[in-house]
Amino acid sequence: MQTHKQLAGAKPAARFGTVVVAALFGLTSCGGGQSSPPASAHFPVTITQSNGATVTVTHQPRHIVSLSPTGTEMLFAIGAGSQVIAVDDQSNYPASAPKTKLSGFQPNIEAIAAYQPDLVVASDDVGGIVRGMQALSIPILIEPAAKTLDDSYVQLKQLGTATGHPAGADGVVARMRSDIDSFVRSVSKPARQLRVYHELDNTYYSVTSATFIGQVYKLLGLSNIADAASAAAPDYPQLSAEYIVAANPDLIVLADTKCCQQDLNSVAARPGWAVIKAVRSGQVVGVDDDIASRWGPRVIDFMKAVAPHVQQLEKAA
Amino acid sequence: MLGVKRRASPLLLSGLPSLPWIWGAAGLLAVVASAGIGVLVGPVHISPGAVLQALVGGAVDPGQANILWALRFPRVVLGLLVGGMLAVAGAAYQGVFRNPLADPYLLGAAAGANLGATLAISVAPGTSVIGVNVVPLAAFAGAAAAVAGAYVLGRTVTGLRSNTGLILAGVAIAAFFNSIQQFVQQSQTSSIREVYSWILGRLVTAGWDGVFLVLPYVVLSAGVIFLHRRLLDALMIGEDETTSLGISVQRVRLIVVVAATLGTAAVVAVGGTIAFVGIIVPHTVRLLVGRSYRVVVPLSLLFGAAFLVLADTVARTIVAPGEVPIGVITAFVGAPFFIVVMRSSRAAAL
Numbered sequence: 112m113q114t115h116k117q118l119a120g121a122k123p124a125a126r127f128g129t130v131v132v133a134a135l136f137g138l139t140s141c142g143g144g145q146s147s148p149p150a151s152a153h154f155p156v157t158i159t160q161s162n163g164a165t166v167t168v169t170h171q172p173r174h175i176v177s178l179s180p181t182g183t184e185m186l187f188a189i190g191a192g193s194q195v196i197a198v199d200d201q202s203n204y205p206a207s208a209p210k211t212k213l214s215g216f217q218p219n220i221e222a223i224a225a226y227q228p229d230l231v232v233a234s235d236d237v238g239g240i241v242r243g244m245q246a247l248s249i250p251i252l253i254e255p256a257a258k259t260l261d262d263s264y265v266q267l268k269q270l271g272t273a274t275g276h277p278a279g280a281d282g283v284v285a286r287m288r289s290d291i292d293s294f295v296r297s298v299s300k301p302a303r304q305l306r307v308y309h310e311l312d313n314t315y316y317s318v319t320s321a322t323f324i325g326q327v328y329k330l331l332g333l334s335n336i337a338d339a340a341s342a343a344a345p346d347y348p349q350l351s352a353e354y355i356v357a358a359n360p361d362l363i364v365l366a367d368t369k370c371c372q373q374d375l376n377s378v379a380a381r382p383g384w385a386v387i388k389a390v391r392s393g394q395v396v397g398v399d400d401d402i403a404s405r406w407g408p409r410v411i412d413f414m415k416a417v418a419p420h421v422q423q424l425e426k427a428a
Numbered sequence: 429m430l431g432v433k434r435r436a437s438p439l440l441l442s443g444l445p446s447l448p449w450i451w452g453a454a455g456l457l458a459v460v461a462s463a464g465i466g467v468l469v470g471p472v473h474i475s476p477g478a479v480l481q482a483l484v485g486g487a488v489d490p491g492q493a494n495i496l497w498a499l500r501f502p503r504v505v506l507g508l509l510v511g512g513m514l515a516v517a518g519a520a521y522q523g524v525f526r527n528p529l530a531d532p533y534l535l536g537a538a539a540g541a542n543l544g545a546t547l548a549i550s551v552a553p554g555t556s557v558i559g560v561n562v563v564p565l566a567a568f569a570g571a572a573a574a575v576a577g578a579y580v581l582g583r584t585v586t587g588l589r590s591n592t593g594l595i596l597a598g599v600a601i602a603a604f605f606n607s608i609q610q611f612v613q614q615s616q617t618s619s620i621r622e623v624y625s626w627i628l629g630r631l632v633t634a635g636w637d638g639v640f641l642v643l644p645y646v647v648l649s650a651g652v653i654f655l656h657r658r659l660l661d662a663l664m665i666g667e668d669e670t671t672s673l674g675i676s677v678q679r680v681r682l683i684v685v686v687a688a689t690l691g692t693a694a695v696v697a698v699g700g701t702i703a704f705v706g707i708i709v710p711h712t713v714r715l716l717v718g719r720s721y722r723v724v725v726p727l728s729l730l731f732g733a734a735f736l737v738l739a740d741t742v743a744r745t746i747v748a749p750g751e752v753p754i755g756v757i758t759a760f761v762g763a764p765f766f767i768v769v770m771r772s773s774r775a776a777a778l
Contacts, residue, residue: 200615201617201618214614216614216617217614311621312621312622312625313622313633314622314625314626314630314632314633315632315633315751316621316625339749340747340748340749340750342747342750343747343749343750343751343752344750348747348750348751349625349632349750349751349752349753350749350750350751351470351471351472351632351744351748351749351750351751352499352632352633353470353471353472353495353499353500353744353749354471354472354748354749356472356491356494356495356498356499357471357472357491357495358749369553369618370553370618370619370621370622371549371553371619371622372553372555381633381635382498382499382502382635382636382637383494383495383497383498383499383635384498386490386491386494400618401618
């Protein structure tokens, strides 16, 4: 287990001790049941990340930089949006997010530091960003691609703790849980299991049940045709066109409407695809590529787009 | 010198052996056998009987007929065309540049095609021009532009007197185009997966459209190279000697390079930049049969076609129902095979 402590703003050595004491005090006082503390009273906080690393945030961040589109969506959803001063070039939701030219794929540590952030949120430790931020004593949270809804809830709560919005995060998680429950209840288990093909691009890359979006299909009671190709890649295999046609999915979900401009017509025009059940019955759903590839609160919007088609298919079955 | 203007001495060219009929037959057999394996094997099991029925137009289960005619047959035919073209273009490049490491991508064709495709995928996704998807058109234009650029650059710098100047111009153009391609790819992360699978090769989605798109180019390009096979033999003996026979080295080089580039650009446009075929197939032919271009050109066409169809069969069955990019297979299967051939033949043949 690797451990690194990041102490924002702890410049002189003399303050180091105070911060640690404060951190200990903060941790004990959390369970103390103080009456309605202001948001800043939660700090300092220490967060243990999924890789075992711990991150300490000494005071409520006011200058957050997010390099993860999902992280950005989560921060705004939990009510920390006003503390966010810069987001990366792929963070296009919500529209009010302060989009910059910062990149989460090729992070430029100097450019990030120029915003003088007191918290950085990223999805991957690429380009030495964690070490770079540590060297600058800027706390950084890595919130990697979730594999399950529970992963996503944990990340929301971590961000809530780190930004001083634990109640906001709990609220979002509770809302997601109840919305997802109602979607799941709205589809009954059909007698014949319906098959789904989820398309990431027009060279037939797909997702298995081992991914976040694959979990959602599982919740909706669908059988995922990409699971047979787990040997090719456990999460995102490329499928043979022959296999897709032979598997004859009842539902096709296109998550390549933006990247590759795919829709029912372009799918029906592919050689050999016109005979597929989903194409014949028009059950080809285009979804926003971004919503389908992120693991934030907008998974609800994804379910809203897909669930009615599952209901229609069940009625027809 | 006055007497010999345009014709190469028949005496000189008859010094090299022509294509032994047994090897010609072996090449044809390889094409038929690989195509047979290609249509019989696939991620969806279809009995050999049904495949034969479908081929002769007999009654087959409509689902199986759909898979065979819409997906499997065009992919095999496209594999034959792409493999044959890349191998013959590789042989041609090695001939005109008298460089064993030359391949169809030497003058920047792959870098240009990749840049064109990346731009089309990121800037104008899903658009078509007169019914043809813009990605292969952009790839074709990019490949042609890169090679033309290398040719003009090489000419202004060295006056085309030396091969090295032209090759270095190609290297410079390729590096330049690659850097732009990577910049565009990096700044358009939403389309990165599509760009990536394009670069690794995509016989996956082309279908009969792809076949009809490349067929005229392959016929024209391979035809021109085939007609120049004796002149390529003449080039082998050296530039000064060839010139003294009255052959315009620069003209032969230009015609063959243009033909090979057009064919390469066309197959790369539909198949992606599949690596290695243009190097190993001609060299394997040289090692096994002989170095005369009357042998190397036709046999590269046949064995290149067979090789790519077999590689693609592996690509679409080894992790079925998933796929492995074909560019990965050509190098993974091709490199060890090539080492074995090299070890068991005389290195002198190179």
